Structure formats: C-alpha cells, structure tokens
Amino acid sequence: MQQQPLLPADALAWRRFPAPSPLGTQKDIRYIGSHARGVLNGPETTGMEFWSINPYVGCAFGCAYCYARYTHRHVSERAIDQLEEDSGTAEALLELPGWLSFERRIFVKQNAAAALREQLASRGPRVARLLGGETLLVGTATDPYQPAERRYRVTRDVLEVLAMYRGLRVVVTTKSPLVVRDLDVLARLGSRSRLTVHMSLITMDRVLARRIEPRAPTPDARLRAMRRLCESGIDVGVNIMPVLPGISDSPAMLRTLLRHVADAGVSHVHACALRLQPAARRRYLPFLAAEFPTLAPRYAIAYAEEDRMNERYTAGLLRFMERAGREMGLPLHTLGRSAANEHEGTAPGRQATADSPCADLPAGDVRGNTAMYAPQLELSL
Numbered sequence: 489m490q491q492q493p494l495l496p497a498d499a500l501a502w503r504r505f506p507a508p509s510p511l512g513t514q515k516d517i518r519y520i521g522s523h524a525r526g527v528l529n530g531p532e533t534t535g536m537e538f539w540s541i542n543p544y545v546g547c548a549f550g551c552a553y554c555y556a557r558y559t560h561r562h563v564s565e566r567a568i569d570q571l572e573e574d575s576g577t578a579e580a581l582l583e584l585p586g587w588l589s590f591e592r593r594i595f596v597k598q599n600a601a602a603a604l605r606e607q608l609a610s611r612g613p614r615v616a617r618l619l620g621g622e623t624l625l626v627g628t629a630t631d632p633y634q635p636a637e638r639r640y641r642v643t644r645d646v647l648e649v650l651a652m653y654r655g656l657r658v659v660v661t662t663k664s665p666l667v668v669r670d671l672d673v674l675a676r677l678g679s680r681s682r683l684t685v686h687m688s689l690i691t692m693d694r695v696l697a698r699r700i701e702p703r704a705p706t707p708d709a710r711l712r713a714m715r716r717l718c719e720s721g722i723d724v725g726v727n728i729m730p731v732l733p734g735i736s737d738s739p740a741m742l743r744t745l746l747r748h749v750a751d752a753g754v755s756h757v758h759a760c761a762l763r764l765q766p767a768a769r770r771r772y773l774p775f776l777a778a779e780f781p782t783l784a785p786r787y788a789i790a791y792a793e794e795d796r797m798n799e800r801y802t803a804g805l806l807r808f809m810e811r812a813g814r815e816m817g818l819p820l821h822t823l824g825r826s827a828a829n830e831h832e833g834t835a836p837g838r839q840a841t842a843d844s845p846c847a848d849l850p851a852g853d854v855r856g857n858t859a860m861y862a863p864q865l866e867l868s869l
C-alpha cells in the first residue's frame with residue numbers, strides 16, 4: 489500500500505530547516521538542536537500498531553539492553569552530512585563509538601511542538617484517524633523525560649499541543665519522575681482524552697538497577713512518581729520490560745516489584761522478556777560478559793539463532809506474571825491490547841536478551857535456544 493504523506497508534498501518542499509547546532513552541555517553530555525520536518529510517526533511508517541512521537545534522539549539513561557541505539561546512527565549521519573566536517577558538532581558526533589554517542593550526544597527536536605501543531609491541523613485522512621482515537625505513544629525510541637527535558641521542555645510543549653484536542657488516546661512512557669513536573673498538563677490532557685502514563689521499572693533492587701540502567705532514576709524515585717500520578721487521578725501502568733533472564737526474572741523479585749507497584753496504585757502491568765536485535769546485542773552481550781560473566785555463555789546459546797527467548801520461557805513468564813498480578817489486583821495487559829514501549833526492546837519484530845538466578849542451574853540444563861530459564865519460573869507456577 490502506498491504511504492500517504494501527513495502533509496501534501498508541496499506544503500513541505502519549500503521549507504528549509506537549519507542545520508543541527510550545539511545547544512549546550514551537561515557534564516559529559518552534549519545537546520544538539522535539530523529541526524524535524526514532522527514529529528508524528530504513523531503506524532504505516534513504523535510497522536507498529538500505534539502512532540509515536542519522540543522529542544529527543546538519543547537517551548542519557550544508558551540502559552544496557554536498549555535496542556533504540558540504531559535510531560541515533562541515522563540521525564547522526566544525516567547531521568554530519570549537513571555540517572562542515574571540521575565543525576565542533578560534527579567532531580563531537582564522530583568522536584565516540586556509536587553505542588556511547590547514543591547516550592552522550594542528544595538531539596533535541598526544537599520545533600517538535602510547532603511541527604506537531606501543523607501536522608494535526610492538516611486534517612488529512614491519516615491524521616483524522618489519529619484524532620479519532622488511534623493510540624499515540626510519546627516516548628517509544630527514547631525517554632521523553634530524560635535529563636534534557638528538564639532544560640528544553642520539548643515533551644511538555646508537545647503535551648500542551650495534544651491537550652488542545654479532545655478524544656485522543658495518548659500513552660506517555662518514561663523511567664523518570666520528572667513526568668510529575670507536568671501534572672498540570674497531564675491533568676488537562678486527561679480530562680479531554682484518554683491518557684495513560686507507563687512507568688518502566690524492571691526491579692526494586694537499587695544496586696542491580698544501577699548496573700543495568702546506570703543513569704536512570706532509582707526504582708524508589710520511580711515508585712514515588714507513580715504514587716503521585718495515581719493520587720492525581722492519572723491512569724498509570726507499569727512496564728516490567730525487558731525481563732532479563734537470569735538477572736531480574738526470579739519469582740521473588742518479580743513478586744516484590746508487583747507488590748510495590750500495586751501499593752503505589754497502578755492499574756495494570758505489561759511484561760515481556762528481553763529481545764536482542766543487532767543494536768541491542770552489540771551493547772548488551774559485552775555488558776553481560778563484563779558484569780555477569782557466568783551468564784554470558786548461556787545467553788550465547790539461548791540467543792544464538794533468534795533474537796528472543798524460546799516459547800517455553802516467554803509463555804512461562806507470562807503465565808507467572810498473569811497469576812501473580814491477579815493475586816495483587818494487577819491485570820496483565822498484552823502488547824496487542826495496549827500499546828507498550830518500543831525502546832524497552834519489546835516492540836514487534838525487535839530483539840531481546842535475558843539472564844538471572846537460574847545462573848546456578850547445572851550447565852547440562854542449557855539446551856539450545858529453549859528450556860534455558862523456563863525451569864526456574866515453572867517451579868513457582
């Protein structure tokens with residue numbers, strides 16, 4: 489099927505956008521201002537079931553399992569093409585390996601709100617579907633409330649535009665309590681449209697979280713944010729994903745996590761085992777070898793042929809989560825029923841990884857890309 493442009497071609501062709509330019513620095517992070525022709529990604533463009541907006545390219549939280557690193561490369565290459573070779577910005581983009589550049593060279597879509605306003609006003613047939621209630625996710629490839637947002641407020645401006653409409657279906661996904669800053673806009677948006685905030689949290693273990701998500705807010709900080717949002721009447725779900733086999737998948741850890749988020753008042757939970765696409769694999773497997781060396785050979789086997797854990801593991805995980813969630817009054821939503829989060833490595837067609845207490849299984853239990861972690865979960869079912 490031929491894709492329809494969100495705006496007529498002649499409405500865009502005349503427009504020239506400024507080249508990316510330095511905006512500022514924050515410790516070892518450099519911010520680069522960029523201008524996007526449009527910020528709405530339609531389902532036909534992404535192959536997902538939902539629309540998406542990402543106010544930033546790159547993400548300072550630096551999660552080891554993040555698959556979205558590949559998105560940064562394309563934008564960086566385009567930016568370097570637009571810049572003088574010897575400009576400081578081009579040099580800054582070239583000086584780090586790709587996986588690290590994703591975390592330390594953040595593009596800020598300065599015109600995101602203006603572009604969104606214009607796209608929504610275009611009233612084309614595709615936009616009409618969005619305005620009619622198709623799901624729109626804010627933050628699918630990068631976190632919309634990463635540290636850049638404190639300074640540049642692009643996400644807030646985007647939400648302000650969405651809050652001007654009625655009848656939308658909006659999901660904001662983040663790991664950051666900074667989302668609470670925007671309670672006023674979220675409340676306005678939620679009074680006119682269906683709004684859910686998805687807080688991503690894979691463990692309550694602060695030390696473990698620091699190893700895996702080195703610059704993301706602590707689990708307790710995220711929990712406090714969930715509580716504030718819930719108390720303010722906002723629908724909040726929790727994304728327990730990716731569940732990392734052998735690392736964060738023990739029934740005891742998952743139950744602890746579910747108990748905490750249930751106490752905070754969230755309405756539902758998503759869960760999915762790690763998937764490993766090439767970009768995530770290139771970062772995650774070396775990380776695993778350094779941080780969890782006993783698991784590295786097991787992952788090598790489990791993910792040798794596919795980018796996901798075998799059916800036995802994934803089905804066992806979902807059964808466990810469904811049962812444990814039900815006990816705590818937390819329904820498990822599936823990706824099909826409720827759009828979840830792409831950048832956690834769970835999007836359709838994307839990759840994943842895994843590892844945890846099953847590390848003490850005898851080596852003989854590892855048989856190809858199946859049966860690796862399922863026994864531990866099944867013991868508790």
Ligand code: SF4
Nearest residue numbers: 547550551554630831
């Ligand atoms: S998984 Fe999400 S929060 Fe973590 S680095 Fe990737 S985009 Fe950022």
